[in-house]
Amino acid sequence: MTGVRFDIETDRPLIRKESDTRYVLARIVAPEGTARQRPPVNLALVLDRSGSMGGDKIRLAKEAAIAAVRRLEPRDRLAVVFYDDRIDVVVPSAPATRETVRAAVRAIEEVDARGSTDLCGGWLRACEQVGAADASGAVSRVILLTDGLANVGIVDPAQIGRHAAELRQRGVVTSTIGVGDDFDEHLLGGMADEGGGHFYDVARADQIAPIIETEVGETLEVTLRDAWLRVGPASLAAVAPIAPYRTRRDGDDWVIDLGDLVSLQDVAVALRVSFAAPTLFEPAKPAMGLTFVLGGASGRQAEAVVQWRIAPSGEVEAQPRNRAVDRAVAEAYAALARREAGRLNREGEFEAARLRLTRTGARISGYAGDDSFLNDLARKLRDDAAAHAEQLTKRDLKARYAASSYAMYSREPMGAARRAPRRKDTDGT
């Protein structure tokens, strides 16, 4: 297994003596692994079989689920839950032996579409199955597939999001797949944000199989489980990712949870660093330094330090900018603005949606200079702002939500993890 790659860059190396804000880009490439070395997987599939899933959708979802189940090995665990207004734990969590897989396939084949949707109940039962399995060290994942809203049982998206966060803290990660035009992208996207997994938008039923294959495949390729980024001293600067990664303070560090990373996954995390103003009695410092540590469930992997020199205002104003960092930061802010604007548009707040995008575009123009990438991005945001001034179609809202979601988590246009090319050199051997 080749090691992790970890680089940290800042947009500008000089800061003012008074408080100042800088941006940092952390580039991470997860270690390369092989199928033989992978940790076991503790998987639950949660499939919506409400009436609206009838026809192609349920048929293709079942086929994809069967294909996924067949990829597991006896050291993995598997559970399958179907729900409408009733929840059927058709395969309670068990090691994926030949018998379990055979029983699971038969159970999945028998399911028909009918009824309304207790999305939260079905998902929670699956979390219970994954949680009940004694599988420490495994990649625990619940994958929920639905084409609809939560309309029975717990239906409040904020409440469901809180449950996802609580369950993630207890070791159960949730990924969500929305199919068609009628699901709530903010509910499913929020569950994945809070649940530490991934959200996928599936426009057509024939895309169900490749997406389930992507998500299940990724659980089988994790090489850095529960990855985290630890930045400190926290007392020197407030550090926050420009994406919905869970961030907490631990002692004098900020800890940002990045979730499970798969073999060669290439992740860019843009961070905002706000230095605290020095107190009156503090001796003047020549520089401020932050340490960035990358780690995972197996401990620390790599470390990098960034130093900012304190300089007079004139020198700070005149310093060159690192455009690679500027671009990543601008893209991160654009993704957040687009997601928020989509929510506002969905709720009929057209003017607020337009303003949200216009403001972010103007801010990017403010530091774009003659950089064509940044000027292009600012222009696209202005176009988006115009589009959001009236009601977007349900499909358009979902496609836009998914695009911004994939961008903020460094994922490919169809939602799969972005991978770095394999390294040709064989260092360390």
Next chain:
Amino acid sequence: MDRDRAYDLQELCTEAGVTPRTVRYYIQQGLLPAPEPQGPATRYGQGHLDRLRLIRDLQAEHQPLAVIRQRLEELPDKDIRRLVRKLPRSSPSSAVDYVRSVLGAPQLMATESTALYATRPAATPVRAQWERLSIAPDVELHIRRPLTREINRRVEKLLALARQIFEEDRE
């Protein structure tokens, strides 16, 4: 077992899953006693490790550092040792307990803010729900939730027993 075990800073950090900076910060904040002697030969004891673990567990319960410090100040090393053992690893309750506490509780009625997402009338009464658990390919158990804690316990027992019986059969 190894009560007099001494750790250098790196070993202590590895054991407790924290960084050296966190250790220094806790010492500065009075959460950990200062080690002796100071300098490169500094050694930390089992007491330091236990305290670090207890701090982590208490933080997982979202207790602020000031409250944690107050609790730690009152406790001698041997009580801290006992407490670390008593607290469950990782989080305050397991995923299973959490799910059961959510689903076991009477389900919330849709409120005004949720009505937007609900296609049913907002005043849906609290409803019981049938759950189907498959025990073997052709055998199922039907349960109407929510169940009382006692019945739930018995159901668990029944399931464990049932699975045992069917596993036997398969071999």
